[in-house]
Amino acid sequence: xxxxxxxxxxxxxxxxxxxxxxxxxxxxxxxxxxxxxxxxxxxxxxxxxxxxxxxxxxxxxxxxxxxxxxxxxxxxxxxxxxxxxxxxxxxxxxxxxxxxxxxxxxxxxxxxxxxxxxxxxxxxxxxxxxxxxxxxxxxxxxxxxxxxxxxxxxxxxxxxxxxxxxxxxxxxxxxxxxxxxxxxxxxxxxxxxxxxxxxxxxxxxxxxxxxxxxxxxxxxxxxxxxxxxxxxxxxxxxxxxxxxxxxxxxxxxxxxxxxxxxxxxxxxxxxxxxxxxxxxxxxxxxxxxxxxxxxxxxxxxxxxxxxxxxxxxxxxxxxxxxxxxxxxxxxxxxxxxxxxxxxxxxxxxxxxxxxxxxxxxxxxxxxxxxxxxxxxxxxxxxxxxxxxxxxxxxxxxxxxxxxxxxxxxxxxxxxxxxxxxxxxxxxxxxxxxxxxxxxxxxxxxxxxxxxxxxxxxxxxxxxxxxxxxxxxxxxxxxxxxxxxxxxxxxxxxxxxxxxxxxxxxxxxxxxxxxxxxxxxxxxxxxxxxxxxxxxxxxxxxxxxxxxxxxxxxxxxxxxxxxxxxxxxxxxxxxxxxxxxxxxxxxxxxxxxxxxxxxxxxxxxxxxxxxxxxxxxxxxxxxxxxxxxxxxxxxxxxxxxxxxxxxxxxxxxxxxxxxxxxxxxxxxxxxxxxxxxxxxxxxxxxxxxxxxxxxxxxxxxxxxxxxxxxxxxxxxxxxxxxxxxxxxxxxxxxxxxxxxxxxxxxxxxxxxxxxxxxxxxxxxxxxxxxxxxxxxxxxxxxxxxxxxxxxxxxxxxx
Amino acid sequence: xxxxxxxxxxxxxxxxxxxxxxxxxxxxxxxxxxxxxxxxxxxxxxxxxxxxxxxxxxxxxxxxxxxxxxxxxxxxxxxxxxxxxxxxxxxxxxxxxxxxxxxxxxxxxxxxxxxxxxxxxxxxxxxxxxxxxxxxxxxxxxxxxxxxxxxxxxxxxxxxxxxxxxxxxxxxxxxxxxxxxxxxxxx
Numbered sequence: 001x002x003x004x005x006x007x008x009x010x011x012x013x014x015x016x017x018x019x020x021x022x023x024x025x026x027x028x029x030x031x032x033x034x035x036x037x038x039x040x041x042x043x044x045x046x047x048x049x050x051x052x053x054x055x056x057x058x059x060x061x062x063x064x065x066x067x068x069x070x071x072x073x074x075x076x077x078x079x080x081x082x083x084x085x086x087x088x089x090x091x092x093x094x095x096x097x098x099x100x101x102x103x104x105x106x107x108x109x110x111x112x113x114x115x116x117x118x119x120x121x122x123x124x125x126x127x128x129x130x131x132x133x134x135x136x137x138x139x140x141x142x143x144x145x146x147x148x149x150x151x152x153x154x155x156x157x158x159x160x161x162x163x164x165x166x167x168x169x170x171x172x173x174x175x176x177x178x179x180x181x182x183x184x185x186x187x188x189x190x191x192x193x194x195x196x197x198x199x200x201x202x203x204x205x206x207x208x209x210x211x212x213x214x215x216x217x218x219x220x221x222x223x224x225x226x227x228x229x230x231x232x233x234x235x236x237x238x239x240x241x242x243x244x245x246x247x248x249x250x251x252x253x254x255x256x257x258x259x260x261x262x263x264x265x266x267x268x269x270x271x272x273x274x275x276x277x278x279x280x281x282x283x284x285x286x287x288x289x290x291x292x293x294x295x296x297x298x299x300x301x302x303x304x305x306x307x308x309x310x311x312x313x314x315x316x317x318x319x320x321x322x323x324x325x326x327x328x329x330x331x332x333x334x335x336x337x338x339x340x341x342x343x344x345x346x347x348x349x350x351x352x353x354x355x356x357x358x359x360x361x362x363x364x365x366x367x368x369x370x371x372x373x374x375x376x377x378x379x380x381x382x383x384x385x386x387x388x389x390x391x392x393x394x395x396x397x398x399x400x401x402x403x404x405x406x407x408x409x410x411x412x413x414x415x416x417x418x419x420x421x422x423x424x425x426x427x428x429x430x431x432x433x434x435x436x437x438x439x440x441x442x443x444x445x446x447x448x449x450x451x452x453x454x455x456x457x458x459x460x461x462x463x464x465x466x467x468x469x470x471x472x473x474x475x476x477x478x479x480x481x482x483x484x485x486x487x488x489x490x491x492x493x494x495x496x497x498x499x500x501x502x503x504x505x506x507x508x509x510x511x512x513x514x515x516x517x518x519x520x521x522x523x524x525x526x527x528x529x530x531x532x533x534x535x536x537x538x539x540x541x542x543x544x545x546x547x548x549x550x551x552x553x554x555x556x557x558x559x560x561x562x563x564x565x566x567x568x569x570x571x572x573x574x575x576x577x578x579x580x581x582x583x584x585x586x587x588x589x590x591x592x593x594x595x596x597x598x599x600x601x602x603x604x605x606x607x608x609x610x611x612x613x614x615x616x617x618x619x620x621x622x623x624x625x626x627x628x629x630x631x632x633x634x635x636x637x638x639x640x641x642x643x644x645x646x647x648x649x650x651x652x653x654x655x656x657x658x659x660x661x662x663x664x665x666x667x668x669x670x671x672x673x674x675x676x677x678x679x680x681x682x683x684x685x686x687x688x689x690x691x692x693x694x695x696x697x698x699x700x701x702x703x704x705x706x707x708x709x710x711x712x713x714x715x716x717x718x719x720x721x722x723x724x725x726x727x728x729x730x731x732x733x734x735x736x737x738x739x740x741x742x743x744x745x746x747x748x749x750x751x752x753x754x755x756x757x758x759x760x761x762x763x764x765x766x767x768x769x770x771x772x773x774x775x776x777x778x779x780x781x782x783x784x785x786x787x788x789x790x791x792x793x794x795x796x797x
Numbered sequence: 798x799x800x801x802x803x804x805x806x807x808x809x810x811x812x813x814x815x816x817x818x819x820x821x822x823x824x825x826x827x828x829x830x831x832x833x834x835x836x837x838x839x840x841x842x843x844x845x846x847x848x849x850x851x852x853x854x855x856x857x858x859x860x861x862x863x864x865x866x867x868x869x870x871x872x873x874x875x876x877x878x879x880x881x882x883x884x885x886x887x888x889x890x891x892x893x894x895x896x897x898x899x900x901x902x903x904x905x906x907x908x909x910x911x912x913x914x915x916x917x918x919x920x921x922x923x924x925x926x927x928x929x930x931x932x933x934x935x936x937x938x939x940x941x942x943x944x945x946x947x948x949x950x951x952x953x954x955x956x957x958x959x960x961x962x963x964x965x966x967x968x969x970x971x972x973x974x975x976x977x978x979x980x981x982x983x984x
Contacts, residue, residue: 047825047913048827048828049821049822049824049825049826049827049828050822050825051823051824051825051926052823052824052825052926052927052930053926054925054926054929054930083822084822084823084936085822086939086940087939087940096939097815097940097941097942097944098815098819098940099813099815099942100813100814100815100817100818102815102940103815103818103819103822103940104818104822106822233811233812233813234811234813236813236942238942241811241942241943242942242943242944245809245811245942245943246809246943246944248808249808251808262842262846262849262854264811264812264856265811266851266854267842267851267854267855267856268811269851270851271851272849272851274846274847621947621957622933622934622938622947622948622949622957623938623941623944623946623947624944683811683812683813683814683815684813684814694828695818695821695822695828696818698828698829698830699814699817699818708846709845709846710845710846739842740842740844740845740846740849741842741846741849742846743846743847744846
């Protein structure tokens with residue numbers, strides 16, 4: 001006997017509903033029930049999970065899109081339905097594994113709340129009132145507007161073809177470059193912001209400035225690990241997570257975890273040291289002092305590769321960054337600092353884990369520099385068991401014929417930033433300067449894709465005002481996110497399992513190229529991003545060319561000289577020419593040209609290719625594969641080209657310390673009665689993009705507020721009690737989780753919850769949105785968001 | 798014919814629950830907190846901040862222990878629970894009457910009610926899905942990021958699991974009950 005259990009019935013019985021009470025029951029969905037029912041399709045499974053069959057099935061190689069990490073897998077497709085996602089044993093980066101999110105990708109593709117067809121706003125912004133339209137009508141609304149909003153044509157005409165009036169943003173992913181090509185290069189907007197300035201910009205920047213690389217780690221051969229801030233057991237990164245935890249717990253890698261809260265990574269460490277938030281730099285400087293004071297460093301290595309090395313030594317010793325100095329600042333005992341510094345330098349292959357996390361404190365750039373130099377003092381760089389530069393496979397660059405817009409103004413988001421990045425800018429500074437009227441010209445359009453600034457950029461109230469200020473907002477996405485609800489036109493994209501994506505190269509030590517292939521055709525009326533880019537470009541090209549002709553003197557001159565048709569085609573004004581070939585065909589062309597037809601055959605079938613793959617790749621046991629034999633891995637590739645920039649004079653020209661230096665303004669303190677709020681990730685969740693995933697929501701029903709047990713007791717707060725968390729910029733409500741895993745003056749909440757979009761049945765009204773609570777502080781080097789500087793009040797409600 | 802068992806290098810476990818999700822997707826297990834064939838046991842940490850006992854915080858991946866002497870099979874009045882030809886403890890949906898004796902008898906709490914098939918269901922070592930297709934790994938083993946599990950034939954002295962059990966110390970859960978589990982925890 002078989003009983004069909006619908007998603008809806010599952011929900012009615014789920015823990016999630018009972019804990020958040022009425023919020024979900026009252027959802028007025030973006031689409032009516034009737035529309036939901038009529039969208040039922042034989043291409044969508046009837047039940048949430050589908051037992052795999054024993055009959056005929058296709059196995060299509062894909063690259064996971066549930067987070068930024070990119071693991072490879074095979075999608076099992078039975079009768080046109082994806083029934084299972086399995087790991088791909090050919091990809092050296094993800095080593096035959098899929099994490100819980102990777103496994104739950106099916107639920108994202110088949111999410112009943114998917115954006116199914118193009119929508120045009122018919123109600124007030126944010127009201128969620130949209131009309132279903134055809135693709136042609138949607139493109140037309142972007143170009144010509146409706147009676148509720150202006151279109152690109154009118155706006156650009158009014159702005160005299162200043163293309164910088166268009167801002168755009170995009171989240172990480174394989175089709176990101178295509179969107180940058182469309183809006184940046186083809187439409188001519190310089191005002192681009194993305195996840196970089198709200199993520200790990202200073203980590204990459206600090207390591208690059210110091211070592212010339214943001215390295216990989218060879219965990220297979222390392223024997224000592226300091227992991228500070230990063231939480232690899234819960235924020236899974238391949239291959240680090242897999243390689244690291246096979247050897248912790250007395251099995252090869254002695255592990256010291258530095259984190260304000262006791263994470264799952266701490267649970268796997270030999271030592272956990274709760275550091276005061278934002279003070280890791282004092283810890284590293286003090287360890288560096290111990291090393292210099294006791295002459296534990298690899299002096300020959302530093303003499304050879306260090307730049308400004310002697311000055312750095314003097315700098316550390318003369319500032320007297322002793323463990324006794326650091327103890328009251330970072331909260332780590334002096335004797336522990338001595339021990340760890342000595343153990344690290346005495347280890348065979350020690351690693352100070354470079355990171356990968358968002359920016360927590362304004363000194364993060366200097367922290368990364370100090371970490372990189374500390375690692376270099378051991379000499380364990382560009383070698384087995386250490387930091388790896390490796391030998392990444394370089395794919396041939398793509399040429400885009402971009403028109404030059406004489407009227408386009410440059411970007412302006414530079415206030416308070418020493419080294420503004422021209423490419424991805426600063427989300428916070430860009431947004432805030434516009435809100436404060438500091439923009440030198442009007443920014444009136446936001447073109448957005450796969451990005452949810454309402455829940456990812458600190459201070460949601462400001463993001464809301466920013467989006468409301470625009471004359472035209474366009475969103476390309478798969479789900480009706482909080483940000484999508486501010487769009488005037490919504491274009492529904494195919495999810496990662498429904499599209500073939502441009503080939504990519506990954507890995508330093510064991511490099512490979514990968515191709516994501518569509519497991520199924522785009523569901524409903526959705527389209528692959530590259531098809532959307534092309535069609536939109538086709539729609540916009542001629543009418544916007546007319547605007548440029550009106551204001552662009554250079555263009556007028558060229559037309560006079562060479563004729564309109566020639567200029568349009570040759571100078572890139574034909575916006576769609578960047579997408580002449582479908583992605584799969586283009587991939588074939590690129591790979592065959594670079595590596596030959598055999599390489600393409602392997603890549604197309606297995607999803608992965610690297611030179612000598614057929615010879616090198618073999619299964620070692622039921623769980624492990626060899627990708628490259630050890631003597632073919634790229635452990636050491638830099639030779640004498642390595643540099644360790646201890647003193648970086650260029651920084652001083654813009655007021656940034658040329659050597660990592662502590663400033664007392666970074667000391668951690670919380671006023672009596674308040675808490676410092678810290679945020680983070682979980683293995684079963686990526687960000688706001690996964691909160692509506694039924695499978696994952698089954699594992700984590702909501703985000704709880706971690707609060708110290710003793711403190712909670714005093715406040716009369718028990719597990720499951722609803723509490724209000726309030727900062728100077730915003731507030732939220734969520735349930736309490738009293739625990740000993742966090743300090744008395746801190747609270748922790750998972751990122752990505754607290755959605756306000758009624759189109760998301762599972763995510764709406766569930767938990768609290770950390771972006772609404774966090775202050776919009778920036779760090780001084782790139783203007784990137786600082787996540788852990790906000791104090792909050794907690795109150796039982 | 799084989800005698801399937803599983804070795805768990807449980808210290809690798811980071812409690813990410815990839816196994817749980819893979820199991821549900823592979824075997825069509827329903828969602829809901831009480832519907833699972835596989836889980837990770839977590840001990841709430843001991844101590845008072847900041848003096849916490851790291852060793853008290855352990856993750857113990859678990860599932861049906863595939864006992865050679867299974868209490869759930871013994872108590873089943875309709876013989877719905879049976880040993881298949883590979884020694885895997887299975888359930889025949891058609892015979893199950895939901896009496897739940899097996900749920901009470903199982904010392905590992907490994908049986909649950911599947912509302913769709915109306916059966917007190919359990920882990921099958923993916924016998925009717927992956928193994929039936931000729932694969933040699935279970936969904937939970939195959940997907941695990943830190944490779945906790947090794948599944949294989951205990952009767953084959955050359956199998957990876959046999960070698961592991963010969964060369965590594967291991968224990969079984971509640972071995973004193975005489976259930977003779979075929980899940981082995983490596984130390």
